[in-house]
Amino acid sequence: MDSLMQQTPAINRLFRFQWEPASHCHVLLYPEGMVRLNESAGAILTHVDGNRTIAQIIDQLKADFPEAGDDLVQDVIDFFTEAHHELHWIDFA
Amino acid sequence: MNCTGSILPDVPNSASEQQHADVPPTPETGQPLWLLAELTYRCPLQCPYCSNPLDFEQRKQELTTEQWISVFEQARRLGAAQLGFSGGEPLLRDDLEELIRAARDLGYYTNLITSGMGLTYERMQAFKEAGLDHIQVSFQASNAEMNNYLSGNQRSFDEKLEVARTVKALGYPMVFNCVIHRENIDQIDKIIELSIELESDYVELATSQYYGWALKNRDHLLPSKAQLVAAEATTNRYREQIKDTHRTKLIFVVPDYYEERPKGCMNGWGNLFLTITPDGTALPCHSARELPIEFPNVADTPVEEIWYRSKGFNHYRGYEWMKEPCRSCDEKEQDFGGCRCQAFALTGDADNADPVCSKSPHRHLITDAQANADKAQPASEPLIYRNRKNSAQLISVQQIEEESV
Numbered sequence A: 001m002d003s004l005m006q007q008t009p010a011i012n013r014l015f016r017f018q019w020e021p022a023s024h025c026h027v028l029l030y031p032e033g034m035v036r037l038n039e040s041a042g043a044i045l046t047h048v049d050g051n052r053t054i055a056q057i058i059d060q061l062k063a064d065f066p067e068a069g070d071d072l073v074q075d076v077i078d079f080f081t082e083a084h085h086e087l088h089w090i091d092f093a
Numbered sequence B: 001m002n003c004t005g006s007i008l009p010d011v012p013n014s015a016s017e018q019q020h021a022d023v024p025p026t027p028e029t030g031q032p033l034w035l036l037a038e039l040t041y042r043c044p045l046q047c048p049y050c051s052n053p054l055d056f057e058q059r060k061q062e063l064t065t066e067q068w069i070s071v072f073e074q075a076r077r078l079g080a081a082q083l084g085f086s087g088g089e090p091l092l093r094d095d096l097e098e099l100i101r102a103a104r105d106l107g108y109y110t111n112l113i114t115s116g117m118g119l120t121y122e123r124m125q126a127f128k129e130a131g132l133d134h135i136q137v138s139f140q141a142s143n144a145e146m147n148n149y150l151s152g153n154q155r156s157f158d159e160k161l162e163v164a165r166t167v168k169a170l171g172y173p174m175v176f177n178c179v180i181h182r183e184n185i186d187q188i189d190k191i192i193e194l195s196i197e198l199e200s201d202y203v204e205l206a207t208s209q210y211y212g213w214a215l216k217n218r219d220h221l222l223p224s225k226a227q228l229v230a231a232e233a234t235t236n237r238y239r240e241q242i243k244d245t246h247r248t249k250l251i252f253v254v255p256d257y258y259e260e261r262p263k264g265c266m267n268g269w270g271n272l273f274l275t276i277t278p279d280g281t282a283l284p285c286h287s288a289r290e291l292p293i294e295f296p297n298v299a300d301t302p303v304e305e306i307w308y309r310s311k312g313f314n315h316y317r318g319y320e321w322m323k324e325p326c327r328s329c330d331e332k333e334q335d336f337g338g339c340r341c342q343a344f345a346l347t348g349d350a351d352n353a354d355p356v357c358s359k360s361p362h363r364h365l366i367t368d369a370q371a372n373a374d375k376a377q378p379a380s381e382p383l384i385y386r387n388r389k390n391s392a393q394l395i396s397v398q399q400i401e402e403e404s405v
């Protein structure tokens, strides 16, 4: 898990992440398709810039959402694991 | 252009008021997330399965640059996020760079759906600078001879290879699209190998849907069941073979003729897709022009009005319009009774169940075609290429038939 924390995630070049004003949500756009993201996935991906490590992103999220409980760390780790291995939204630099 | 659907997720619907007790209420209308801009019907190729209308030769009117950009702005405000530039061959519009830039500035994900004919390195670079996100290159087959025969053009294959390599060299995601049918399905292994060699990101192996030109040529195009089973097995074998080494995604779309239930066409009528034809006519799907329904035009009607309130777009929303067997069927909320265009083209009444459904009283129209496809030589007429001469001819024949009724 420690090694995962030091990874630097970047959005796979096949996807574009953006806010959709008409739908009030973040989305990932890719050739001829789109995924609507829930609030937490949107909040996490907002901080994915190809420079920050997962540990740094978690620190940032803790600061953004002080009311979030202890589950936050595990949620973020689960998200990146799935987004990288299964969904291929995320590449590790 | 043969545009296969997308992989968009279901749009959540909240129920509106109850209207009649026997059918569910009409769901709330979804946003037009997918905008397909058919910029022109002009095209250097003559694919016999082309999804353009048979009478394209009589529809030469094209929207201006300003009109297109206004459509993009209006649809974006309604929630459109994906924009496909299609045709005909969209490259034949000199203002394509300008349209791409405007669309990208509005926040669209921009897709260029092209045959690749005449696409130079310089132009692809200009598109990139304008912000184009992705290019889909359509192939007809895996080798020059077959490709050129099917596209009715002698140079097309080499040009396409060159274009596909450049698409990758410039860092675009590439969708490799090949319409699969009776005459090329047995080479599907070669087609897949070519797509992998070209490092395609997505490979769409879509069997043709039988509307318009493809319906005219159905006997030439519909594969037999045995061909289909073999092709699916081959595709699965390649999926397995490349799964650890390539990210290439192989998408195989089976013809609905071999299904027992129709597809949930366009995710529901007027629920997700908005097509604008070259002259500005707005359609809920790209083949809907064949239906005997009047559709509005963006040249004189705001897109918002078209999407939410026009008669054409409301015509098949919900379930009120349904006849039996769909009306009392408990599967209607999954498939919406299937494709209206297919129901109309095959049964003559667009309100009927899609004859692909095994509950349809017209199902024999499908099973007859299946049986015909099992013959060694199913076609008795020559292949009809999509070109101006044939368009003019088909339309004059149709007019004569109508007059004599």
Ligand code: SF4
Pocket: B001, B002, B043, B044, B045, B046, B047, B049, B050, B051, B052, B087, B088, B089, B115, B386
């Ligand atoms: S002829 Fe072929 S390339 Fe041209 S629009 Fe039709 S399907 Fe596309």
Ligand code: SF4
Pocket: B261, B262, B325, B326, B327, B329, B330, B331, B332, B333, B335, B336, B337, B338, B353, B354, B357, B358, B359, B360
């Ligand atoms: S009867 Fe109509 S609604 Fe029922 S499965 Fe068949 S096409 Fe769909």
